[in-house]
Amino acid sequence: MGTNDEKTVLKYIRKSLSGDAKAFEWLIDKYKKRIYFSIFQIVMNHDDTDDVLQETFIKAYTKLHTYDERYPFYPWLYRIAINTSINHQKKKARTRALSLDDLEGNNHQLDVSESPRQLFESEGSELLRKLKEALAKIPTEQRTVFLLRVREQLSYQEISDALEISIGTVMSRLSRARDKLRTHLQGYLKTKDIEV
Numbered sequence: 220m221g222t223n224d225e226k227t228v229l230k231y232i233r234k235s236l237s238g239d240a241k242a243f244e245w246l247i248d249k250y251k252k253r254i255y256f257s258i259f260q261i262v263m264n265h266d267d268t269d270d271v272l273q274e275t276f277i278k279a280y281t282k283l284h285t286y287d288e289r290y291p292f293y294p295w296l297y298r299i300a301i302n303t304s305i306n307h308q309k310k311k312a313r314t315r316a317l318s319l320d321d322l323e324g325n326n327h328q329l330d331v332s333e334s335p336r337q338l339f340e341s342e343g344s345e346l347l348r349k350l351k352e353a354l355a356k357i358p359t360e361q362r363t364v365f366l367l368r369v370r371e372q373l374s375y376q377e378i379s380d381a382l383e384i385s386i387g388t389v390m391s392r393l394s395r396a397r398d399k400l401r402t403h404l405q406g407y408l409k410t411k412d413i414e415v
Contacts, residue, residue, distance in 0.1 A: 225292075228292050229288060229292070231243075232288070236283055236284060243280055250293065253293075254272060254275060254300045255268060257297065257301065258271045258303075260366040260371075261308065261359065262304055262307060262308060263355060267307060270307070271300070271303050271307050274303050275299050275303045278299050282299070298381050301367070305360065308359040350400075353403035353404050356399070357396055363392075364396060365397070368393055375390065
């Protein structure tokens with residue numbers, strides 16, 4: 220985000236803090252698409268994504284006074300979205316196991332062929348369908364780290380900051396996710412295809 224863009228965002232944040240509802244609507248419009256896709260990669264269901272997106276912006280609005288203007292706004296908002304997504308999945312797991320039905324109707328762009336990220340772009344492929352099924356079978360915490368590393372291409376440090384966990388935990392969850400995906404995707408992927 221450029222300096223002018225940051226200044227514009229900051230202007231709307233300050234207006235929102237002073238009670239201007241239209242200013243916060245501007246922030247929602249600016250970020251909702253990026254945040255939607257990030258949430259979707261974790262919850263893997265459009266209805267749930269809509270719910271988590273709404274909850275994310277409600278939380279952001281109520282916590283806006285805690286935002287530190289010295290730092291870019293998007294990572295702050297992104298962290299709220301990821302944590303809200305994880306909490307949503309934990310609640311959901313308490314009531315029922317993740318169903319493969321949750322993978323239906325994925326018409327949104329999932330950015331896997333030569334690299335994992337490219338595999339996510341192979342919409343409609345058998346390999347992509349198998350990857351989605353495999354991702355649904357691994358624990359939310361491991362899936363989240365895998366997607367943040369592969370789909371979002373975040374560094375270990377960025378994942379650590381976003382999830383508020385140690386880099387060692389990031390590496391451990393990523394390693395477990397890779398091992399489980401290799402097992403679930405045997406015969407569909409070469410091991411190197413899911414290396415990060």
